[in-house]
Amino acid sequence: MKDNVAEEHLYLAFSRQYRDSIFPLHTSISLFLLSYCDCKLFKVFLVPTGEDVVDQCVTKNFAGDLEVHLISRCQLPVVVQSCSLPAVVVKGDKFCRAGLSVVLRHIIQKTFEADPSKKDVLELLGFKKTCLKACAEVSQWTRLCEISIPLAVERFLTASPEQCQAIPPDILLFERKLGEPVRVHNDDKIRRQKLQQQKAGAKAAVPVLGEGATEELKPGGVREHPPSSLELSVAFSKLLAQEAPDAINREAPHIRRTKTSDLPLLDHVFAEGLYFTVADLVLLPCIHQFLVSSKKQGKNLVDLPLISSWYRRVQEVPGVKKAAGKCNMELLQLPELMSAPEEQLQDSASVPDELEEDNEDSHFIGGPRPTMTKLMEKGIEAKFSPHPCPNWTLDWTSLPSAVSPGEGKMSRDRALRKQQQLNNLVAAVTKLTKPGDLIVDFCSGGGHVGIVLAYMMPSCQVVLIENKELSLIRAKDRSDELGLNNIWFIQANLDYFHGTFNIGVALHACGVATDMVIEHCLRARAAFVISPCCYGFIQNTVKFKYPRSHQFKEILSYKEHMILCRFADQTAVQLPPERRLIGKQCMGLVDLDRAWAAEEHNYSVQVISMEPESCSPKNNMFVGIP
Numbered sequence: 001m002k003d004n005v006a007e008e009h010l011y012l013a014f015s016r017q018y019r020d021s022i023f024p025l026h027t028s029i030s031l032f033l034l035s036y037c038d039c040k041l042f043k044v045f046l047v048p049t050g051e052d053v054v055d056q057c058v059t060k061n062f063a064g065d066l067e068v069h070l071i072s073r074c075q076l077p078v079v080v081q082s083c084s085l086p087a088v089v090v091k092g093d094k095f096c097r098a099g100l101s102v103v104l105r106h107i108i109q110k111t112f113e114a115d116p117s118k119k120d121v122l123e124l125l126g127f128k129k130t131c132l133k134a135c136a137e138v139s140q141w142t143r144l145c146e147i148s149i150p151l152a153v154e155r156f157l158t159a160s161p162e163q164c165q166a167i168p169p170d171i172l173l174f175e176r177k178l179g180e181p182v183r184v185h186n187d188d189k190i191r192r193q194k195l196q197q198q199k200a201g202a203k204a205a206v207p208v209l210g211e212g213a214t215e216e217l218k219p220g221g222v223r224e225h226p227p228s229s230l231e232l233s234v235a236f237s238k239l240l241a242q243e244a245p246d247a248i249n250r251e252a253p254h255i256r257r258t259k260t261s262d263l264p265l266l267d268h269v270f271a272e273g274l275y276f277t278v279a280d281l282v283l284l285p286c287i288h289q290f291l292v293s294s295k296k297q298g299k300n301l302v303d304l305p306l307i308s309s310w311y312r313r314v315q316e317v318p319g320v321k322k323a324a325g326k327c328n329m330e331l332l333q334l335p336e337l338m339s340a341p342e343e344q345l346q347d348s349a350s351v352p353d354e355l356e357e358d359n360e361d362s363h364f365i366g367g368p369r370p371t372m373t374k375l376m377e378k379g380i381e382a383k384f385s386p387h388p389c390p391n392w393t394l395d396w397t398s399l400p401s402a403v404s405p406g407e408g409k410m411s412r413d414r415a416l417r418k419q420q421q422l423n424n425l426v427a428a429v430t431k432l433t434k435p436g437d438l439i440v441d442f443c444s445g446g447g448h449v450g451i452v453l454a455y456m457m458p459s460c461q462v463v464l465i466e467n468k469e470l471s472l473i474r475a476k477d478r479s480d481e482l483g484l485n486n487i488w489f490i491q492a493n494l495d496y497f498h499g500t501f502n503i504g505v506a507l508h509a510c511g512v513a514t515d516m517v518i519e520h521c522l523r524a525r526a527a528f529v530i531s532p533c534c535y536g537f538i539q540n541t542v543k544f545k546y547p548r549s550h551q552f553k554e555i556l557s558y559k560e561h562m563i564l565c566r567f568a569d570q571t572a573v574q575l576p577p578e579r580r581l582i583g584k585q586c587m588g589l590v591d592l593d594r595a596w597a598a599e600e601h602n603y604s605v606q607v608i609s610m611e612p613e614s615c616s617p618k619n620n621m622f623v624g625i626p
Contacts, residue, residue: 007089010042010103011076013085015049018157021289021329025150026100028327030086033104034066035282036323037111037121043127045071047085079488082463082499095476098492100146101132101468105277120319124278131277135467135493137516137541141177145271145282149174153286157293167303171351173291174271174283178306181265182273219399268306276317284314288324291332301334307315308334368567368586371560375589378555382588385606388623392427394419394452402481403455404446420615422452425507427622428529428608435459437502440526442494442517443509447475453505454479454487463488465497494520504528508618511537517543517611518594521624522601531610535568535590535618538541548597564589571617580617591620598624 002170003364012027021028027046033044035570044066063221073081080087083098088106097106106127112122123501136143152168271279282540287307294301301308313318316332324331375381396404405422406415426449429439437460443449443462464487472491479487490497494516506514514532521528532621540546540558548552556564568590570583588607596604603624608617 006093008042008088008090009077010044010107011047011071011080011085011087011089012044013049014046017293019289023154025154025286025289026086029100029150029282030103030107030601031066031524032277032285032323032327032329033107033281035326035460036319037107037118038113039107039114040066041114042088042107044068047071047073047076048390051074066475079463079490082497083492084378084496094487095472095489097469098490099496100150100282101136101142102469102491102493102496104282105132106469108278111410124276124281126272126275126277129318131272131279132282132586137493137495138511141272141279141540144173144177144518145279149283149286155289157289159294161297168290169306171287175304175307178268178271178310180268182268183266235286268310271310276314280314280317284311284320285327285329287311288329288331291334296330326495368563368582371556371563372585374560375555380589380592382585382592383607383611384588387424387608387611388431389536390611391425393423394426394456399455400482402478403452407513414418417615418448419613421507421610424447424474424608424610424615424621425449425505425529426456428621429453429503429505430456432503432527432529432623432625433460434456437461438463439503439505440465440499440501440505440520441527442504442520443513444475445471445474445507447478448506449507450487451475451478451482451484454484455482458486459488461488461489463499463501465490465492465494467491467493498577500524501526504530506530508533508616510534511546512539512541512544515548515594518598518622518624519543522603524599525626527626528622530622530624531616531618532591532620533618535565535587536591538562538565547593549593550600551596552593557591561590561593573614573617587618589619591622593623595624598622602626 008028012022012030013024014027015023016601017023022031031044033039034044046068048070059427077089077096079094080089080098081094083096085098086100086103087096087098088103088146089096093272106220108121108124112118125133130144133141134141136146148170152170153398156168200232211225238502266274268274270276271283271436288311291301291308291311311332315324319329404415405418406412410418433439439450439453439460440463441447441453442465444450444466445468447464450464453460464472464475466475466489469491472489476489479489494513497520504524504526505566506517508531511534514530515538517530518528538546539562545607546558546565547556552561564586567583568586571580573580575583594608599603603626605622605624608621608623610616610621
């Protein structure tokens with residue numbers, strides 16, 4: 001066990017107690033993970049969201065053997081006050097991690113760092129350690145686990161009996177996900193083994209776990225449903241750090257010759273596929289509360305056979321029942337359910353359109369000229385305002401090396417172009433700022449913009465927000481080298497930042513992220529300086545629909561707007577000049593739509609080309625003033 005670890009404070013919201021759970025469910029989930037990992041590295045604080053005082057017995061009942069302290073919102077560190085909970089911050093530090101997925105992943109990593117023998121805990125992060133790493137704004141799966149299902153269950157539990165007759169659509173979507181074929185790394189080999197097992201017939205029904213494994217998996221009794229499929233064998237062999245027997249690894253020649261397209265598909269064992277991950281630990285407290293409430297209301301769970309099987313299977317994972325006991329969760333023993341008739345499932349399991357992936361018009365065929373002509377006929381063309389200070393530049397030679405983007409270990413040419421990009425943004429921000437302003441660098445990456453601003457404007461406070469931990473750690477290292485005291489770091493999705501600020505900046509915010517940054521600035525009535533990027537990644541999401549402005553909506557369909565977005569990405573220097581020109585015009589039109597949408601909120605917005613334009617293929621810049 002490693003000692004001398006800096007004390008980290010974990011802040012959890014408390015709105016109410018409901019049966020054997022704490023609301024919001026994000027708090028119950030966090031406490032459940034701490035219990036499962038047997039992690040006592042964090043000093044845990046409950047933060048009441050209302051005026052009600054939290055009873056001390058609540059913390060004893062639901063926090064297991066953890067010591068939990070009570071704290072009011074106004075007593076939170078300043079950097080935490082602008083974030084959604086849960087949040088983690090090192091005591092006395094200016095680096096905050098906020099949002100459920102970010103915090104849970106951090107707990108797992110710190111648990112393993114403190115005790116490297118806990119490899120099973122690190123395995124919760126999945127293949128390449130990416131489980132729930134993609135932010136909820138771009139990943140439907142992260143959104144379902146982190147936001148949709150916890151909120152759906154909270155609404156279900158607090159609704160009147162008349163209002164909660166139907167199964168929440170998000171639960172039905174999880175049921176459907178469990179029925180989809182599994183794609184995992186190296187699944188070709190496992191699918192061939194499954195084919196061999198199917199051809200072997202009855203012999204394949206023999207469990208492949210050894211006797212020792214069976215003993216370890218039956219806390220307090222014999223397993224009711226021993227693994228009988230290859231998927232179960234693979235999943236539980238990994239959980240118990242066992243190798244599958246040799247017989248299952250040898251493939252007959254005719255199996256090896258079978259085409260990949262003819263191999264059987266793999267079934268779900270756990271939420272993300274074959275392997276137990278943090279997604280299962282997020283969903284278990286939520287689904288458990290839903291099932292308990294449904295059972296008390298006498299609901300038939302015949303419509304949820306896959307969720308019922310998943311719920312039973314998760315209980316067989318070593319450590320889950322112990323963690324549930326610590327958190328006062330009395331897990332149900334559900335009977336094995338048969339699937340309902342197909343037509344009955346189709347009636348009950350209809351998922352609203354907004355919860356489905358937006359696959360409509362996912363393939364856009366044809367060039368942008370018809371769309372551009374359609375706009376021109378209405379008098380709409382790409383318009384660029386004159387650059388307010390085209391020759392303004394920082395004196396990079398006089399600045400410390402840690403301020404320069406070259407410190408980020410990039411090539412000399414790229415560092416020069418990055419300096420040119422920063423000249424444009426810093427010039428625009430300098431015109432807008434006054435002493436005491438709070439500037440937020442959204443999608444900050446390694447902190448190229450935020451560190452320059454914090455160094456050049458010591459009378460302003462700068463906040464860097466970024467979802468990628470390693471990028472933000474690099475930014476903090478550079479800040480520490482410079483001794484900056486006017487800078488904070490928040491690792492979080494944009495949606496988990498709720499602070500007020502004066503100016504929002506973003507250099508090359510990817511796809512929809514540009515629109516998210518604009519929305520944050522509009523909500524805070526803050527000025528903004530934003531350079532968009534990755535237009536080809538723009539697509540309709542739960543929160544954002546395209547086109548954005550009323551003028552564009554009256555003329556263009558979603559499909560026509562997406563054609564502009566796809567061709568706006570065609571500005572690379574390797575392309576022919578004519579193609580690049582069309583790409584630049586498409587960029588201008590997409591950003592004109594965004595500018596007009598912001599102006600509908602009483603903003604003045606200019607779309608400007610950076611100087612020199614060669615500093616980046618994505619050289620547009622918005623300057624918006626409320």
